[in-house]
Amino acid sequence: MELIFLPLILGIIAFFVPTKWVRPFGLLASISILAVSIVHLINFNTSDYVMLFNPAEIFPLGLTFKMGYDGLALVMVLLTNAVISIILLANWNREISSNARFTGLTFLMQFALIGLFTSLDGILFYTFWELALIPIFLILYWFGKQDNNRALFKFFLYTLLGSLMMLLSFIALGYFAPNYSYFQLVQANFVGKEVAAALIMGGILFAFAVKIPLFPFHTWQAPTYTNAPMAGTMLLSALMLKMALYGMIKWMIPIGFEGLVYLKWPVITLGGIGIVYGAIIAMKQKDLKTLFAYASISHLGLIAAGIMLFTVSAIEASMIQIINHSIVAVALFLCAGIIEDRLNTRNIDDLGGIAKVAPHFGFWFAVMTFISVSVPFTAGFIGEFVLIKELFTAHWVIGITAASTLVFGAVYMLRAYQGSMFGPSKVTVFADLKWNEYLVFALLTLAAIGFGLYPQIIIDFIKPSIQFTQELMSGDLTLTK
């Protein structure tokens, strides 16, 4: 209960906090929300299915208002809360963090995200999915670059089109399940109607593919990221995209499993194209933020392809990659933000020799680069290795395509690093890191290496939920929830 509504209440309060107090209020509030979720974590046994709301009656429209979490959802909730705290910390010395509207909208977005991760009802899921769009839209509009309406409209309408397709799918699902409870939807029987299942799945996939973004649906991403403020980009790439990946694991595949045969290879192919395409475009970029945006397409293509395999180890690896991608996204966009803040440019051509002037920043940027190219002992290594192995088992062509990400990733990341940090000293003045930036980098590194050395801690949470879902799908489980 407090897990879901605390961000909403704090978000509404945040709008009325005087400007002087907004910054400490925001950070403290986000840490208190994180603390609440940690309390939930401590009381959680890995095989539990905790229900937050579980009304017995069924409301009109097939609404059930069920909310709750399993290991998978709890990991996502913790990730959200931790990342929001980190984002607020990373923005501590920026003007945006003392803006009451920004802080309030961030908490409202957190509310929508936590609601999405804990909802166990189709209509609730859709509601929170749409709700998360509004705060981020306002953040991008108010705090982004001026005159970016075109990119914004594209972003909003594209996502809305996806959502409407998902809505159609949910309406259609209403004819296959008695109500919209997650458990009923998963058990919906499509035997003999595989095409219907595939169509329903396709509608839901459309929404997710736009948000991830998968290869042909990605055109909104780069302009939106480039025009957004640093905090907005972080929120988008570290959290918004994860909604879609989570939705694929928890909702899309279990619901339309009978139709998976039709969609599995198309999506894996698109993921594979995305891996290569994103990487090649990223190699040519001059703007650091655009470069990281395309790198993101490449990374997420791999995760999406892995999820479509829907084997236990592929899902575990995808979850590790999801967490890793959040870490990398925050870290890299912070680096781009730091450079833009101090030099007013993100163009690699204008940069060079920063490491000489600001050695501490040079060091931490290097660490973040290594984390993002997944060197061993970081979480990314485990995730990518297992994903590539699983894809290789499925088909060797896609395995090789996926494995190219290791090479390409190193190429574009090291080029970006080398071009901005070393080379001819074009930059002579560069203020080194501030305390909050040190702290953010240290925390992120700690997390990446921690999960890299001991990924079992994530797997312990994911495995029982995946197995539970698979049992639910095969109908072995008598419906107790």
Next chain:
Amino acid sequence: MDALIIIFITGLIGLFVGMLKNSRLTLAVISVGLIAGFLSMYYMNDYQSIFQSYQGLQFSRTQHMFALLAIGLTFVSVLLGYTYFKEDEEHTSDYYGLMLFSLTGALCLIGFSNLFMFFLGLEILSIPIYVLVGIQKGNSLSSEASVKYFFTGSFATAIMLFGIALVYGSTGSFEMNEIQMALDMGMSHSPMLNIGVLMMMAAFLFKVGAVPFHFWGPDVYQGSSNAVMAYMASVVKLAALFAFVHFFNFTFHSVTPFVAGLILFAIVVSLFLGYLSALKQTSFRRMMAYSSIANTGFALFAVLNQQYGEASLWIFMIGYACSTIALVTINMIVEKETDNIANWKGIGYSNPLIGITLVISLLSLSGIPPFTGFFGKYLLLSSAFTNYLPVVILAIIASLVGAYLYLRLMVLALSKEGEGNKLKMNLTQIIVLILCLGGILGGWLVLLI
């Protein structure tokens, strides 16, 4: 029935109180009357009415809900009009009186049980509106709108009467139950009946303002004042749509398949023509008129939904009417000499109440959950899903165009450039905004009861 009489008498009293030229007193009298009407409608089944034996008006559960909604929306429109009406000292009470008379017509149109009462309601609803539209005598646009609306409206009424005559001719009764029975037995199906139903449908499409009978909409909305426009977009539309749905879901339900194709055509054309024309408008009221045409297109799905048509329409209309009234109120607060949308620039950024109301009403109109507008559209579309899937998909594409329209307005109003531009609001306007906000946020909770 009692509510009807209370409201009618309040309207008369209001006209006399108006002679005192005390606008607050008039508003108080009218409000008390409306609240009394609301309560007597609400507790309709709990006390012995003196008009027990009268069978012309019967309120079933859904009709009861519609009647309550109509009274509530009239109350909001009256509050909304207060600031504007009081400036026109000579006519202050005329506005209130005419609105209340029109409301009695709306209640007849909601509760009718025979064709006679239905026609009476339709006329009582429309005639005060012709006057209200043309009441700004100095304004040429207003006179034009009034004349246009009156002539086309009378024409539609004539066609409606012709249709009623033909239906009567083929079924032999004015009573709705008897007509339905005659049709259900399958004895009275004849070309004459079909032509009669078709004529009634055409007149209905005119009254609700759907394509291809929509031409009066933009001109009339532009010519009338904000408050009258809000009243037309909410109560008049609600009553006309309800009567339409009630006719085709109950009385004519065996004939409905015969006209379903035409209604589907009207839906699709209304949606696209409404939203696409709205994109090109620079005047706020014309834009809202086209948006209302498009929303009528959505509402017409209720005609094809026998089972939950009326309930879905109720939810849809509370979302649509509250959003429209909220936007019109904001337009009234902003309005300078011109009715240009450009006036809206930045108003939402510096006035938090306006900003929140505006964002939520526009999101509700675009059909984004968890606002009432979403649930209305969801109910309407999900019931049409199996039978009319292509139309539903077209409707979804149209609603994307609509979302673009509303989003553009939202972005304009939330622009940072208007910072520090504080607008003056009256207490009544604040109350209206808060009431509308409540309707948009909480209207769908009625589903859970």
